[in-house]
Amino acid sequence: MENKLNLSHDQASTLLNRWRGDPTTYFDEVLGVTAIWKLQQDLLNACPIAIQQHKPIYVGSGHSLGKDYICAGISLWFLQCYRPSIVIQTAPTARQVEKIMWGETRVHWANKKIDLGGIAFTTPYLEIDKDKKWYLIGFATKETGGSAQAGGGKFQGYHSQNNCIIVTEAQAVEDVVYDQIDALTTSANVLVIFIGNPTRAKGRFAKGLRDKVNNIVFNFSCLDNPNYKHKQV
Secondary structure, eight states: OOEEOOOOHHHHHHHHHHHHHOHHHHIIIIIOOOOOOHHHHHHHHHHHHHHHHTOOEEEEEOSSSSHHHHHHHHHHHHHHHSSSOEEEEEESSHHIIIIIIHHHHHHHHHHOSEEOSOEEOSSSEEEEETTTTEEEEEEESSOTTSOTTTTTOTTTTOOOSEEEEEEESGGGSOHHHHHHHHTTTTSSEEEEEEEEOOOOSSSHHHHHHHOTTTSEEEEEOGGGOHHHHTTOO
16 A cells, blocks of 8 residues: 655655665665565665766676566666656567566556655656656667667667666677667766676676676576575575
8 A cells, every 4th residue: 555655855855865875775665675685685785885986787697586676676766766867777679678677667666655756657667757857768779670779879868967777688788788878877876787697708798797896796696596595486
């Protein structure tokens, strides 16, 4: 059940500052998510640090480890705690965006405990305030039947003082897309997360996973999954 908050400006600012510095509290109090395993927790803890240090986050992961689930929640955390902001969810194909990342986002949105405003659409779009350019949008990096290069720069025009870009299946994203995303990282507050399976030794994703100086890097192993360790779901 959603609760509409009737808070003073000071009360709202206090809550937002606390949630901004502690994504785990936001997940608990707003999204109602408490079942988080260690590597998901480490990723949540890294988000404020990545914003402060202006470093992208790279996550090399096995399958079915909850990376899209946790990153969908991070999308909402950034959108609602950094005001106004633009959040972009992207992947190589429309199916990966709409069925996976946006699908997980809609689950979080439907189950939220506190209503902080905003309208979620059927397509990958969640609007807080159109006039302030405050929204979440999802799209594929590739045009139908073409390449990212043919798209003419799909990331053009998404400029805000607060930008968040989450890329899933990043191992399959063309290097030119990384260049387009780089153009959005000049804002005051930026969070960029690349998540994917480390199946290639070349390309920007593989290079990012190896660079632990300029990036915050995580490796999610299937062997660390609580389901595997405890032999249960």
